[in-house]
Amino acid sequence: MSERSEPATSSAEPLARGERMDSATEAFVAHRNLLFTVAYEMLGSAADAEDVLQETWLRWAGVDLATVRDQRAYLVRIATRQALDRLRTLHRRKESYVGPWLPEPLLTSPDVAEDVELADSVSMAMLLVLETLTPTERAVFVLREVFDLAYDEIAEAVGKSAPAVRQIAHRARSHVAARRPRDVISPADTRAALQAFQRAVETGDLQDLFDILAPDVVLLSDGGGRKQAILRPIVGAGKVARLMTLGFKRLEVEVTVEPVQVNGCPGLILRLDGEIDGIVAMRVEDGLVSGLYFVRNPEKLSRVERETALSR
Template sequence: MSGDAGPRPSGTGEAERRFVEHRGLLYAVAYRVLGSVTDAEDVVQDAWLRWSRQDTAGVADAEGYLVRTTTRLAIDRLRSARVRREAYVGPWLPEPLLTGPDVTENVLLADSVSTAMLVVLESLSPLERAVFVLGEVFGYSHAETARCVGRSDAAVRQIAHRAKKAVEARRRRYDTDQATRLRATERFLAACAGGDLRALMEVLAPDVTMVSDGGGLTGAPRKPVHGAERVARAVTVLFRRRPDGATARVVPVNGGPGIVVLAAGTPVLAGVLHLVDGAVATIHMVSNPEKLAGVAP
């Protein structure tokens, strides 16, 4: 998957060739389970280290072995990450990720990697999240998923049902038409760049909500901001604070059009807009410098 492949392992030989063949899939699974570019890269690297230490010549199903290893590593890492997030300053959002046309043009893949979906997945337990990702996104059967997570088929069937029900209850249906989203994002950016409060409010739904993740390291609001006027003012303040010489552009982020602000080639802000009936209903902004590696040029 373009922009969704993760790091390359170091090493040579047949073992590396077989690993690289599945590397994109492993990274895609890890990122959706974790919502973190950095953690997903670490998990894929750990999976490579385990693979490279095995006598892989006798492994007939390399994909099954590697997805199982990656999934279990991701579950363990997510459990420890949940503990760290309890002390996180302000709202926690998934790390934004540049995505290619193969993701953007596939409605299922685009939805599964959207920040809106990743936020909803945060409400699941690590095990529920892994089961949902493997079954609903990547199409693994209950039996295959059971082998990946180390549970019985019957248990996975129940977990999958519970997870799907929870996701459907929490998720909000947003516009999926990419052309409409692109036009709204371009209008939003133009209004922000020009400091045009009135033009900005014309793009926003009256009940719009902005969630900003600065991790306590930037001037991002530490609570969600509600209402068109308040959101418009908060957004213009954020854009006014960007470093001198910074540039903003619309690029594919998490399966749809997003905004990335760069200062001297380094990302300082990434935002994604979610639309309902053509108006911006939810804004996710990430300015925590520790969470922007995935949108670096």
């Protein structure tokens, strides 16, 4: 499907090349955070999302702006197509990934947490749920449920008819609803669980850690074959508590824990002798930690020392 929209009804004369490029740059910069967020939610990788932005810019720079009715929708359409292409490549890459694959964590600003829907959509737990969708289902779900695009706009972005997109959206919503966290937990409850987890890690108290874990808690650890990590999910409060406390006790280095905002939710940066070793994000349900996501792969830690701007 062509990326060119129908000609606008404006009678404005074509822009001179320099003026057109300035206008194109201004529009792209204005929507850059939105485009990054779209690409990141589809891919779970900031590095790949940045590549999508570069590809989007190259295509946008060649567009006749006089033919574009809605610059935001047009840019989202380009970015979605580029992300879909890359998502299929990522799927093949993940098939040979060493151990569990987790999304690349982002250090986010407080305003992301204040937007409850945005924070939920970029949380580690939700991104893992989105991983269970097909590429087209994921694109449709993200564009409709998170960014509220019209069905006809989504249809152009994914190369489907509007009725087909409605069916895909319904199927994706049902799929996500069956797998997403059961309750919306307040940030205060999540912070309380995180603080308890932090104290348990710092003191090595097995009972303190056990008390805040759900009976069926799941720990996923992503080292990507570059750092030691658990190669399969660990399930159960007893197993997870013992693994976490004994693991840190065995380290003959100084372990420090710093509370941060990770993907719009409270998280922890773990440092060994002052160097970042990993990021811990968590899923909280009914006041207990039901999911722990420990990212140690160095390739996924490049953005945890500076905030990443996200927007809808």
